[in-house]
Amino acid sequence: MDLHSHEFQSRARTALHDTSLQQALDQARDGFVAKRAAQVAELSEFEALREAAAQLKDHILEHLDDYLERYETAVNAAGGHVHWARDDAEARRIILDICARVDARTVTKGKSMVSEEIGLNEALIEAGLKVVETDLGEYIIQLAGEAPSHIIAPAVHKTREQVADLFEAAHGGPRRTEISDLVDAARQALRGRYFEADVGITGGNFLIAETGSSLIVTNEGNGDLTQTLARVHIVTAGIERVVPTLHDATLFLRLLARSATGQETETYTTVSTGPRRLDDLDGPEEYHVVLVDNGRSRMLAGPFRAMLRCIRCGACMNHCPVYGAIGGHAYGWVYPGPMGSVLTPLIKGLDLAYDLPNACTLNGRCASVCPVKIPLPDLLRQLRHAQFTQAITPRRQRGALAAWRVVATRPWLYHALERVVARILARLGARTGRLRRVPGAHGWTLGRDLPTPAARTFLECWHHEREKS
Amino acid sequence: MRAARDEILATIRQSLGRGPLEPDATAVLAARMAAPPQHPRPAFEEDLTTRTIRKLESRSATVARVADWTDVPRAAEQFRTENGIEPRVVIGAGLAALAWPSHWSWHSGPAAPDAVLSVTPAFAAIAETGTLMLVASPDSPTTHNFVPEHQIVVLKVEQIVRHFEDAWWCRQQTGAGLPRVVNLVSGPSRTADIEQTIQLGAHGPRRLHVILVG
Ligand code: SF4
Numbered sequence: 233m234d235l236h237s238h239e240f241q242s243r244a245r246t247a248l249h250d251t252s253l254q255q256a257l258d259q260a261r262d263g264f265v266a267k268r269a270a271q272v273a274e275l276s277e278f279e280a281l282r283e284a285a286a287q288l289k290d291h292i293l294e295h296l297d298d299y300l301e302r303y304e305t306a307v308n309a310a311g312g313h314v315h316w317a318r319d320d321a322e323a324r325r326i327i328l329d330i331c332a333r334v335d336a337r338t339v340t341k342g343k344s345m346v347s348e349e350i351g352l353n354e355a356l357i358e359a360g361l362k363v364v365e366t367d368l369g370e371y372i373i374q375l376a377g378e379a380p381s382h383i384i385a386p387a388v389h390k391t392r393e394q395v396a397d398l399f400e401a402a403h404g405g406p407r408r409t410e411i412s413d414l415v416d417a418a419r420q421a422l423r424g425r426y427f428e429a430d431v432g433i434t435g436g437n438f439l440i441a442e443t444g445s446s447l448i449v450t451n452e453g454n455g456d457l458t459q460t461l462a463r464v465h466i467v468t469a470g471i472e473r474v475v476p477t478l479h480d481a482t483l484f485l486r487l488l489a490r491s492a493t494g495q496e497t498e499t500y501t502t503v504s505t506g507p508r509r510l511d512d513l514d515g516p517e518e519y520h521v522v523l524v525d526n527g528r529s530r531m532l533a534g535p536f537r538a539m540l541r542c543i544r545c546g547a548c549m550n551h552c553p554v555y556g557a558i559g560g561h562a563y564g565w566v567y568p569g570p571m572g573s574v575l576t577p578l579i580k581g582l583d584l585a586y587d588l589p590n591a592c593t594l595n596g597r598c599a600s601v602c603p604v605k606i607p608l609p610d611l612l613r614q615l616r617h618a619q620f621t622q623a624i625t626p627r628r629q630r631g632a633l634a635a636w637r638v639v640a641t642r643p644w645l646y647h648a649l650e651r652v653v654a655r656i657l658a659r660l661g662a663r664t665g666r667l668r669r670v671p672g673a674h675g676w677t678l679g680r681d682l683p684t685p686a687a688r689t690f691l692e693c694w695h696h697e698r699e700k701s
Numbered sequence: 702m703r704a705a706r707d708e709i710l711a712t713i714r715q716s717l718g719r720g721p722l723e724p725d726a727t728a729v730l731a732a733r734m735a736a737p738p739q740h741p742r743p744a745f746e747e748d749l750t751t752r753t754i755r756k757l758e759s760r761s762a763t764v765a766r767v768a769d770w771t772d773v774p775r776a777a778e779q780f781r782t783e784n785g786i787e788p789r790v791v792i793g794a795g796l797a798a799l800a801w802p803s804h805w806s807w808h809s810g811p812a813a814p815d816a817v818l819s820v821t822p823a824f825a826a827i828a829e830t831g832t833l834m835l836v837a838s839p840d841s842p843t844t845h846n847f848v849p850e851h852q853i854v855v856l857k858v859e860q861i862v863r864h865f866e867d868a869w870w871c872r873q874q875t876g877a878g879l880p881r882v883v884n885l886v887s888g889p890s891r892t893a894d895i896e897q898t899i900q901l902g903a904h905g906p907r908r909l910h911v912i913l914v915g
Binding site: 297309368411412419423442443460482507508533 | 705706708709710712713714715716717718721722726727730733734737739740741742743744756760810811812814830832837838839842843844846847848865866869878879880881882883884885886887888889890891892893894895896897898900902903904905906
């Protein structure tokens, strides 16, 4: 998928004025937050699980090379194949080669964010393959020719009316708007596709080193139909997805559904190990795993290692006020919201995704819900710092920041200026009690007024009161 | 291919500031694999069977309890007629010996698109979340769990365990390690991809009915 993160500001502005999008976001926001909160309240062990999960992830990352080698050995022992891809282009080539070797014509896909990351669909279509997304949300956006706007609810930005239009165009009339009819229409349209697929591609929520298994979690069952009915099953996953044992995977599973969709457990959790066995009646003839690095091994080195703990639950974006206002497309790449604002600059370049780490109020809500305790606001601040030291921050902002430092590190100067500014603003807004425009804060007052501040600063009042008593 | 693998592993080690792990360090990891540490588990007092039924029903599955193995076909037929389901059935070979109604058209092969109902033997159930564990074998092909519109799972009370950890022993079941597929199923197929509204029967079974024996 092409990178559009440099268009963040204009995309965000468009999003704020898109009424359908705002309607869809309103609907989603509260649901996710309330359902997760209810699950967390039900489980007294939740905090202990978070702590254990963060520690376990750190242990895995510390020994990532060893666990990956163990995983590879176990996959081979089960009759599967592991392929290693340094970057997106290599991952695409590996998958295209497999498709060509088995004479594939139709490819079905379960939801996989890594396949979005490596731009797989475009490459498959260019190679003449028919690609069918089977997750309902992914199917909707495939029909719309759009990218996912959320990592677990890809079509969260679409209203039912929009889905109705898309389905009418794709399946023929009559146009239906009942959700049950729409879900049914997708079910009927996709049934046959599963059976005719040559290759089925899924993601992998976890890769189990002990058994050489891949584990997927879905509510719809589409991932299972995809991987069971195709002749060849290909799993795409980032290298950080490996966990030592099934016991360890269980720890993450207890957190994943609760954090993601606010369910105690998702409907289907599936552990797959290798291709069809001798006495099996169904299942794929070949089983492949494509391990994608794409910058992750380098991320291990620096202060951003904690980002590799991410289990892609989406809780951070569900709780993010910025994501809640503009939706996922404004972020301009595969991963939106707080986790995307960290990952996109790290994978694609600090300069090409300049705005993302800066479009954050550092309110900390994301970190407080992250099931693996990633300190997202700290990482965003570190990215800003890196942008500054690498001179990526624009000259005007650097100047402003330098001036701010001069003032903020000299309390006498700070307070003197504060007194002056407070008096000026108080006079300007004395009549109406609010300021429609503030010099130097044009962007901020574009969408709202500033209440007129008191003429005297807090410190002045404080000193005054002290003298009185 | 080898080159990519070696380069990725080398970069990981470089980032971690070390070379390949020393033998004693790998031995520690091997020991951890053999006996993984215990992670926190949700504690509960509720009786395992009650909890399993309650959780399954909370996610729109239905449960019928019968006293004996031989009662299963009758309970299955009742579910079928009550819901007006056509008797085109796939039955896991593990259950083929039961006396199925003579008007059913059924077989034990993989499920094709014309199969409307499946009857599947459970391997275990986990009371923690009320989740069925179904494992792939000639007795229970994976297509039975996803292709038919409706599924009946036959579970024995003594197959219910407390936590997921207690169920993972299935990996020791066969000499070959884990069964090829382990399906943990917690209800009928569902989606909330359109306006966050839950809708059953997205791609997998619309109805999930559990016949609990014992
Ligand atoms: S950063 Fe944390 S909250 Fe966000 S998707 Fe990853 S695991 Fe979930």
